[in-house]
Amino acid sequence: MRTSIATVSLSGSLTEKLDAAARAGFDGVEIFENDLLASPLTPEDVRVRCADLGLRIDLYQPMRDIEAVPEAEFARNLRRARHKFELMRRLGAATVLVCSSVSPQAVDDDALAAEQLSRLADAARESGVRVAYEALAWGRHVSTYDHAWRIVEAAGHPALGTCLDSFHILSRGSDPQGIEDIPGEKIFFLQLADAPLLAMDVLQWSRHYRCFPGQGGFDVAGLVRHVLATGYDGPLSLEVFNDVFRQSEAGPTAVDARRSLLLLQEEVGKAPLPGPVLPTGVAFAELVTPDAEPLAALLGALGFTRTARHRGKPVGLWEQGDARILVNTGPAVRRDGARLAAIGLESPDPAAAARRAEALLAPVLPRRRAPEDAPLDAVAAPDGTELFFCAGDRPERPGWRADFEDTGRPPGQAGIRGIDHLALTQPWHHFDEAALFHRGVLGLHAQESVDVADPYGLMRSRAVTNADGSVRIALTVGAAPTDDTVHAQHIALATDDVVAAARRFRDAGGSPLPVPANYYDDLAARFEFADGELETYRDLGILYDRDAHGVFRHCYTRTVGRVFFELVQRDGGYRGYGAVNAPVRLAAQHAVRALTGG
Amino acid sequence: MRTSIATVSLSGSLTEKLDAAARAGFDGVEIFENDLLASPLTPEDVRVRCADLGLRIDLYQPMRDIEAVPEAEFARNLRRARHKFELMRRLGAATVLVCSSVSPQAVDDDALAAEQLSRLADAARESGVRVAYEALAWGRHVSTYDHAWRIVEAAGHPALGTCLDSFHILSRGSDPQGIEDIPGEKIFFLQLADAPLLAMDVLQWSRHYRCFPGQGGFDVAGLVRHVLATGYDGPLSLEVFNDVFRQSEAGPTAVDARRSLLLLQEEVGKAPLPGPVLPTGVAFAELVTPDAEPLAALLGALGFTRTARHRGKPVGLWEQGDARILVNTGPAVRRDGARLAAIGLESPDPAAAARRAEALLAPVLPRRRAPEDAPLDAVAAPDGTELFFCAGDRPERPGWRADFEDTGRPPGQAGIRGIDHLALTQPWHHFDEAALFHRGVLGLHAQESVDVADPYGLMRSRAVTNADGSVRIALTVGAAPTDDTVHAQHIALATDDVVAAARRFRDAGGSPLPVPANYYDDLAARFEFADGELETYRDLGILYDRDAHGVFRHCYTRTVGRVFFELVQRDGGYRGYGAVNAPVRLAAQHAVRALTGG
Known part of the structure; x- marks a missing residue:
């Protein structure tokens, strides 16, 4: 199916939005009027630009408050509409x-x-335009899709159809089953948005909190099936009003948007993507650092x-049990201290895992990395972390180990x-978007x-895991851009006796x-x-927590660069991550930092 | 009355919070348990620290889910409570x-x-503690203040009273009149918070969107009167959960908090503040710049x-009609280009205006500024803009003019x-907080x-104005920390013929x-x-807008440093600021900037 995105879903100037949509592989765009008004490009320029980018202008959005008004008001509306139809002719929409x-x-x-x-459709037809009428969830008299359809049906005009919008339908709790009563050729357009399930004013919810399908709580796929x-x-088109997307880079947002549509298409059986290959374990975690010494001391302890x-390459492998840590001091390392740069995921079929990730737009x-290295399938996650898919042939050495020579130390x-x-x-x-990536691309459960x-x-904080808990990734985000020295990445190491491990560490x-x-x-x-x-x-x-299943004991090392380690002991099937103790841990990290200035 | 603030309302470590509360002049604090748990200070340390700062610990907040549970559960709760009462004894709360x-x-x-x-109160009394029972708006069985009071009344225990919280009462739409049925000595505590009127889940609303009295939509003063x-x-105590305050500097937040309480006390007749003295006009706007030339060229045009x-001092006065612009190239100027640093407000009583501002904690x-200068009453607004209160003796020259000597040019x-x-x-x-400052301190209408x-x-964007519109200040804020070259300050100049003025400017x-x-x-x-x-x-x-009252025509200059000018013509009582055209203006400014790199 063709995919499209509304320019309002992306940040920047109209040209930035069009470029981002095209680069992400969309087939078309909805042009939101304000984006055109604010652009120095003429409508003809925009038409040419879109054609050059391979984008069709699937929809133009200028019309509000047109219908069911006194005749004098309607005459003004019609006058305005004729201007816009002429504009659309120039635009090719x-x-x-x-x-x-x-x-x-x-x-009413x-x-x-x-x-x-x-009558509006008559005027539209003269300019080769067709009208898609949509029920806003907060429309004055028409607020449900079936009501809008009854009016379209009653008009019986070939240039008048309806537009369905998943947000307006699902936010009101309407049953989308009734969509199947509308003839497909009278559905002129389909706009898709998801949203978190918030109990709030629907207008505010719509204008600020929409998100891409799969990121919220609506059954968008169910609606699409109907x-x-x-x-x-027609196209599947994303129309997402979101305060965050408005201020984020348009390029990555467009990629996230299209990934969400690909996953949606897969869900409704319309996109033959390579199936997910769940990771079965963590092969390694790779830290990069300009100076290996502080990490070596920490890992040694x-x-x-x-x-x-x-x-x-200047990469060392540190091992204990099934925990394998690579310490990389190569030239690609930034000067801002140690950080967690890559994760090796054990995979039953690394090539297939990479094919799915690539089909879902992961770089x-x-x-x-070097001619003599063993080939490794790897992609970048949205946060830039490199994910390597490694043959999961434990306890034999996996393929990547062939690039390493033993030091002789056990x-x-x-x-x-x-x-x-x-x-x-x-x-x-x-x-x-990170949660959707790990869920959709890797097949993890959020x-x-x-x-x-x-x-x-x-x-x-939100964890993504595989079924047996052998892969667990906790995604964390601050409420604002903050100092990431404190909000650091970390590696939690499993032990069956945290007291002994902590004591050994200190000793x-x-x-x-x-x-x-x-x-x-x-x-x-x-x-x-x-x-x-x-x-x-x-x-x-050592910190302590308990849930309905068991007990969790854990402690932390100091931070090196932007990385610290945690020692954790899970007993009796405890499922969490000690979130109740996180405020104490964070405050302690701030306190250490205030003392050491680092 | 005594004023207090909950530590959860402020950002930082416990010591930072206590320092900020004391510096802002609060008499006491509510200590939120997590702040104590995360602190390296012992309870005794905290007690001494508060005493040194002149703060009383008015409340301690550790207790949840205590009452109306099976006996075995209550026994566990009582055990926990005894630990906390002992802690409170050490803390002096x-x-x-x-x-x-x-x-x-x-x-139920x-x-x-x-x-x-x-029974809980019995245990509390042994440690010299009294218990204040409060209805959470989302409590399982007890969610209204009158219900909580009925339980307290039924218990009839001298160490058990009720705590009233304006958020929990007003968010549910409860009638606060009934508060007067509670004997004052049984109200052990009063927590105050305002909130914007949002139709959303009350728990989310409470946890993320509370604000200080006067910043939201609740009639907090009406409740306090009851x-x-x-x-x-007892004290008036602020308990505000707010995502923004959590990450803002504690010092300024505490000052804003106390200012809101002072204004609230004034409203209920409990704080004899110097009354507001409304400004009657704008005496001048002062721009500071490292290089006067670009501004001189712009003002000349x-x-x-x-x-x-x-x-x-190296300050020039530029005049036209009643518009007076000071251009300051003095040594205090930052190197980042021209900016609007000060506003002279004409005031019928400058000294009284400054006394009120000072009483409301404005620096x-x-x-x-120099021994030979005429004395001027001035304070800093929360954004750092200097506000000068000038004798409003138009058309005679106001006092500040005496520091200037004429160039001889008209x-x-x-x-x-x-x-x-x-x-x-x-x-x-x-x-x-900016809107509350301009409203409460200057007496402007928001x-x-x-x-x-x-x-x-x-x-x-939000405008604050005096009654006749001779003082209008538009306060603007971005959705995120953004580049303030574009989100610049500006000075809008009034003209009766914007077409002529714009043409003259271009010519x-x-x-x-x-x-x-x-x-x-x-x-x-x-x-x-x-x-x-x-x-x-x-x-x-020239941009164009119309409202129910009249017509607005306006145009803009390019930006110099962080300042630009607008020419505006208001006809027929138009009241707005052309907000409908702002997206076009902002996009044009971005486009200019992308071209010039500046």
Whole structure:
């Protein structure tokens, strides 16, 4: 099916929006009138520009408050409309959107509405334009899609059809089943938007909080199935009003938008994408750093040993249990300290996983970094993290290990079993797209998001996981652009005995993150502990949580660059990530930073 | 009355919050448990710190989901509570807040609730603590203040009273009249918060969108009057959960908070503040710039002449009609280009205006900048703009003029009558506090705020004015921290003939902001014009708007540094600021900037 996007969904000038839509692979655009008015391009310029970019102008949006008004008012509206139809001829746009009136002058008279829309369609037809009439959820008298359709049907005009908009239909809780009663050829256009399920004023909800399909709570795919059942063969078009998208780079937003449409098309059986290949484990986490020493000291204190080095690059492999950490000091490293740059995901079919990611517009990375390297399938996630798909042939060495030669040292044995989870800080307000990426591209399951109070602002966190929990990624985003030294990425290491691991870490010279004594007084109030248990936690800086399934104990290292480590012990099927303790951890990190200035 | 603030209303560590509250002049704080848990200070440290700062700990907030639960659960709760009462003894906090339960275990049984709260109060009394029970708006069984009071009354325990919270009462639309049925000595605490009138889920509304009294839509003063009528003599305490305040500097937020309480006390007759002295006109606008030449060229093209120079400083006075612009190239000027640094407001009583501003915590600026200068009363607005209160003795020269000596040139005569309005860009998300400042401190009237679509993000704008419109200030804020070269401040100059003024400007070598041709095609569709009228507007870059009262015509200069000028003609009582044209203006400014790189 053809895909389209409304210019209002993207940030920037009209030319920036058109370029971004074309680069993301859209077939067409809806041009929102304000974008044209503010552009120095003439309508003819825009027409040529779109043609050069391979974009069709699927819809033009200038018309409001047209119908069911007194005759003198309608005459003014018709005059205005004729101007716009002439403009559309110059622009090469064949369909105009008319939203149901919100004017206080509009009367509740379907016959009058049908008659006036019919006259509007007469005028439109003279300019080769057709009119798509849509019910706004907050329309004065017409606010449901079936009502708009009854008026269109009553008008019976060949140049008049209806436009369906998933937001206006689903936000009102209308049953989309009735869409199938509309003949497909009378559905002139289909606009799609999702939205988080917020109990708020529908106009505000619509204008500020829409999102791309799959990012919110509506069953957009279900609605599309009903529309397709009518024989509709127009484009799927995204019309998303969103405060964040308005101020984000148009290029990445357009890519996210088109990815959401591809996933939607897959869901309704209209896009033959390569199927998802779920990752089965974490092969490695790769840290890049300008200076390996602080990380080497930290990994050493955690009980890792440097078991191998890359044959051609300054990359060391540190191992313990199934936890494998690459430390890369190569030339591509930025000077701002250590950071988590790549994740190796074990995959039953790396090439197929990469094909799906590529089909879903993830940038594909070169398969070999150097001629002598083993080929690796890799893509970039929206936050820039590189995802490598690795043959999951544990306990044999996976393919990527062939690029490393052993140092002769055995893996460490200090009680770390593997990587429990990885936490990735997302760029400001690019949270929903990250969750959709990990869900749609990797096939991971997204859990509910939780608010976490940092002393300097509210954060949100959401985990994506595979079924057995062997791949867990926590996506975190701040409430505002903030200092990412504190909102750092981290690697959580799994252990069966966090007390022993924490003690070993400290005895090996590691610096645990100090936890305030008040936290332990509160634990004493909330839970009953065995003799000495709480004192042990207090001594080692171990945090504690409990859910319906089990117990979670965890502690943290200091931060190196933008990365820190966590030691975690999950017992009895505890499912969370200790979010209740995050405010204490964040405050402690701020306090350390205030002391050390780093 | 004593004033207090909850630590959750401020950003930062506990010590930062306490310092900010004390500096702003609060008498006490409510300590939110998480702030204490995350602090490295012991409870005794916090007690000493508060005493040193002159702060009383008016409330401690650790208790949730206590009452009306099965006995085994209550026993656990009581155990937890005893820990907290002991903590409060160490902290020196005498009152604990208990919110009505949201636990799924809670049962709908007022007698049980009263009995368990009574036992809780017994335990509290042993530690010298009293319990304030509050109805959460989303409490499971107890969600209204009168219900909470009935339970407290039934318990009849001397250490058990109720806590009233304006948000929980007013968000549910409860009638606060009934508060007067509660004996004042049983109201143990009063928490105040305002909120914008949003139709949204009350829990989300409460957790993210509360604001300080006077910044939202609730009648907080009306509620306080009912509380005072009971004889309540505890503190007025602010408990505001707000995503923005969480990430703003604690110091300024605390000042805004206390200012809002002072204004509230004034409203209920409890704070004898110096009364407002409304400004009667704009005496001058002062621009600072590292390089006077570009501004001199621009002012010259607009028809201003440099009529005077400051006797002691590099400040020139440019005049035309009643518009007076100071151009300051003094040493305090930052290197980032011209900006609007100060506004002279004509005032019938400058000293009294300054006294009110000072009483409302506006920083007072030195009365003389140099020993030889005439004394001037001046304060800083929250955005840093200096506000000078000038003797409003027009048409005689106001006092500040005495510091200037004439150049011998007469004021310009190119059709500018005076300053129509000044537009000030506010720091990100400090919009409501700015409106409250201008309203409360200066006595201006705040109009409704409007959304304006910039190509790169949504902006909000709100005007504050005096009754006759001779002082109009438009406060504008972006949806995110954005480039303020584009979101610049501006000075709008009033003319009775914008066509002549614009033509004169162009003929004098001025560069008007170019307006796209598409804008005029749209005007032609929307309005009917006399022959040649639209062509004139198109030729001169004049924008057009109409409201129920009259017509507005306006055009813009290019931006110099961070300032630009607007020429405006208001006819027939037009009241707005041409907001409908703002997207076109903003896009044109972006386009100019993209071309010039500046």
